[in-house]
Amino acid sequence: xxxxxxxxxxxxxxxxxDKSIKCEQNLGHDTMYWYxxxxxxxxxxxxxxxxxxxxxxxxxxxxxxxxxxxxxxxNLHINSLExxxxxxxxxxxxxxxxxxGNEQFFGPGTRLTVL
Amino acid sequence: GEDVEQSLFLSVREGDSSVINCTYTDSSxxxxxxxxxxxxxGLQLLTYIFSNMDxxxxxxxxxxxxxxxxxxxxxxxxTQTGDSAIYFCAAAGGSYIPTFGRGTSLIVHP
Numbered sequence: 001x002x003x004x005x006x007x008x009x010x011x012x013x014x015x016x017x018d019k020s021i022k023c024e025q026n027l028g029h030d031t032m033y034w035y036x037x038x039x040x041x042x043x044x045x046x047x048x049x050x051x052x053x054x055x056x057x058x059x060x061x062x063x064x065x066x067x068x069x070x071x072x073x074x075n076l077h078i079n080s081l082e083x084x085x086x087x088x089x090x091x092x093x094x095x096x097x098x099x100x101g102n103e104q105f106f107g108p109g110t111r112l113t114v115l
Numbered sequence: 116g117e118d119v120e121q122s123l124f125l126s127v128r129e130g131d132s133s134v135i136n137c138t139y140t141d142s143s144x145x146x147x148x149x150x151x152x153x154x155x156x157g158l159q160l161l162t163y164i165f166s167n168m169d170x171x172x173x174x175x176x177x178x179x180x181x182x183x184x185x186x187x188x189x190x191x192x193x194t195q196t197g198d199s200a201i202y203f204c205a206a207a208g209g210s211y212i213p214t215f216g217r218g219t220s221l222i223v224h225p
Binding site: 006033041042043044045048056090104105106107108109 | 150156158161201203212213215217218
């Protein structure tokens with residue numbers, strides 16, 4: 001059973017397009033995250049949702065919009081894709097933000113390539 | 116904000132011990148983590164330590180924390196080729212959201 005799953009695994013698209021990446025976790029966690037990992041492996045948090053509410057929104061262009069239809073899902077929609085958006089996007093989840101709840105479980109990643 | 120630094124590469128011979136080092140800047144960091152990323156995969160939590168501990172051992176893994184110097188290390192005993200991966204150090208303080216280092220690529224050769 002996959003704990004945190006993402007679709008698609010690979011996404012190749014043209015500049016200017018709009019695309020979505022989906023994330024689902026079956027761990028019963030109440031907090032979910034999106035991270036961006038660039039070509040130098042630098043991992044940077046983008047968003048965090050707790051019980052479907054946005055709690056962290058780092059300096060991310062407003063072309064990126066997360067949506068959490070329920071606690072088990074956190075999708076990432078990207079408008080007007082740019083070359084610099086090419087990266088691997090990781091979804092993660094944890095049970096709360098405190099104590100051992102900060103143990104994050106990561107999905108396998110979505111490699112986005114913008115041409 | 117928090118800044119976490121790691122060396123980028125470490126090469127060891129199979130059977131030797133590996134030591135991966137990490138420094139962080141926020142003295143209020145409460146939780147310190149080591150994650151492993153294998154090629155084409157997501158990050159997997161290896162171990163973590165609370166700031167009130169100075170050592171934690173888990174089978175082949177030993178984590179040492181020097182809170183005064185804000186220095187964290189991960190020692191892997193009897194390193195195997197399957198340990199080849201990128202190892203990320205992460206520190207979390209009041210916000211409980213971890214800040215990750217850039218990762219150390221561990222290369223294990225026969």
